[in-house]
Amino acid sequence: MKGEKAPLFDENHGGGTLRTIGIYPIYAAIQLFGAPLKSFYFKQLIVKNIDLGGTCIFEYKDYKVTMLISKINLTNDSISEIYGENGTLRFHSLYDIRTISYRSIINDIEEMISEPISDNSLLYEITEFSEWILMKNETAYREQKSITLKAISIIEQALNGGT
Known part of the structure; x- marks a missing residue:
């Protein structure tokens, strides 16, 4: 109503x-x-x-x-991050994970550690x-x-x- x-x-x-x-x-x-x-x-x-x-x-x-x-x-770019002592873990779209990456504090390089299953x-x-x-x-x-x-x-x- x-x-x-x-x-x-x-x-x-x-x-x-x-x-x-x-x-x-x-x-x-x-x-x-x-x-x-x-x-x-x-x-x-x-x-x-x-x-x-x-x-x-x-x-x-x-x-x-x-x-x-x-x-x-x-935004369509939903990023979730977990900040740790040695770096940051990034999830692209937490409820519908597309990728997971890790960025090291030591060398500031972001490494893809997962790809979508489907x-x-x-x-x-x-x-x-x-x-x-x-x-x-x-x-x-x-x-x-x-x-x-x-x-x-x-x-x-x-x-x-x-x-």
Whole structure:
């Protein structure tokens, strides 16, 4: 109806940036670093209190992970980076990885360490799911379910100011 928020943006209906596209970097962070001790989300409320993006911070014992998440990013070049002591790991499109490269601090040379598996970005995921179903792989199902439930819990904590 006219004047109402679309469900995509309405947090009362599971919308908002963190609950929709924010799930991708959160899944990646959980799988790379484990569950954080605390999580926070700082919304970028632009239009009529609609969450169009923000900054999500995961606190771990010895470091923090910062994710910039946006529904209004106008670039097609989505790069995610992990900064380490010896260099930077770069993922071209984290939720749909096209390439992975590493740039060393020592020699400032960027080396491609991965190429896409297929031109169809969903082929790998569909193949994995199909194999789990056909092989009745309950272990894989339970692992993915656990990550999903963990991600939902972390999102809710972040939306509630870390509590």
